[in-house]
Amino acid sequence: MSRQLQPTFVLVHGAFANSFSFAPLQAELGLLGHRSVAVDLPGHGFGASYSRAYQAPQDLEGLASEPGSIKGVTLADNAAHLIGILERAKRNGPVILVSHSRGGMTATVAANARPDLIDRIVYVSAWCPVELDAGDYYAEPEMATVDVASLAPAMAGNPAELGLLRTNFRTADADVLGALKAAFLADSTDEEFLTFLNTFQPDENLDVGTSADRAQAATWGRIPKTFVRLTRDASMPLALQDRLIREGNELTPKNPYDVRTLDSSHLKWLIDPAPAAQVLGELTTLLEVPDVPDMSEVPDGA
Template sequence: MHPTFVLVHGAFANSFSFAPLQAELGLLGHRSVAVDLPGHGFRATYTRAYQSPQDPAGLATAPGSIKGVTLADNAAHLIAILERNGPVILVAHSRGGITATAAANARPDLIDRIVYVSAWCPVRLDVNDYYAEPEMATVDPAAFASALAGNPADLGLLRVNFRTADPDALAAFKSAFLADGTDEEFLTFLNTFQPDENLDVGTSADRAQAATWGSIPRTYVRLADDASLTPAAQDRLIREGDELTPDNPYDVRTLAGSHLKWLTDPAPAARLLGELAAITPPR
């Protein structure tokens, strides 16, 4: 039986991000399922204040459906999807790696291979703490400050105004996500983002566990030109994972491009995933 690719999106994203990749996978004869984590996709909140003309005060205070969603909720949702498929190659991008890791810690029996595409897989530190490390020194969170809407502590969620017209904010977004894309590609992808994201990125209890997560065959797909999760940070995550389970190291691959280029130009990634399917027997 051929494996099903279960695709997990990153922050502020949703299953829509994977539509071009799923088309390529389908043309290669592969089955795939794109996940919407709780509060994402058609369950996301788009307030009237987010529409044009925007109401900044309303946007800063309007409630969002993702408030209170936890990493445990995300993992439980993903596990329920994994239980309905099999064999499975679990593919996670960016922040989606945190959810994939939590699911792998809990139910390694449901996953035949886990693939991180420039994704977070915390081993020694909590995710937020990695941002203070040298490998992430070139990433400037302040660059997004002008697009932040409301106080996360008051809203109970993180809200970013991706429909801003602020040229500095748009330039920061493009540099971080799709510096190697055209302005048209960048704006098109930006309009698939949702404004709200949950705050919970887990604790030390949610880091990769050797006995469970470490038993799963795994691949890390480096994105060589990623300015959001830098290549140095990706390499550190790979190194820490290998040190945790030296008898089951990452199979490391590299794709050229930025954080989102593999999704706007998905043919190389689809071919790579097809190669992984060919070497992944059911567990």
């Protein structure tokens, strides 16, 4: 008899998030018998900056000016860090790379550079720029329903001066909290929303890449790929998700996306992870990897 090596899911978070975001999903994957690793990109997780000005009572003036550890971190830094993790994971068997939101940019750059490390790449309402740079999609019709201005009051400090993006997720301003909930987690309870908000970190890096960081047919295009659409996502509308799918398919028509759909806002799938874990588990059956001998059945001395 033979057996297939167990794949490892490598999970890449979005902006202002960290590996903690994936804890419920990892628990559900584990209970289904799947192995997973959640990544903290540089300047995230325990590498993030939380100043005393961010604590209550908040010092808003200090929050707007204090330095942050993520200053100077680039998309290339993120990709290099992810590639190091993929190299280690690949030693144990197949790798399914799963990215969410802004994490898709890092996953795409890593896939452009090292397609040999990835057996399937999965975008969950995640950025995979093809025709435009990521920031330029915001001027496109598919993003017309995104109210960026409503989120501006949550920002702290001048990004150009700080060298990073800073958001005050611990604000008590009802209008700001309402705008954040509407954008990212409208289908949750207020308690779920505030709990998730408190897992976010205030700082994010500025680098969203250039045309050189878009999906490349010769490398990225060789990897089997899945896009998980989130139907209630207000921050990355379904129209934009479908455009990214279409552009990816046009870039690699012989290797189109396997498309799945979840009824979720941008973040709800991470709070109620069972449907997402089921979808991800199904992808393990699509892996094209060779069988390996089951050495437990080889007689001693053979």
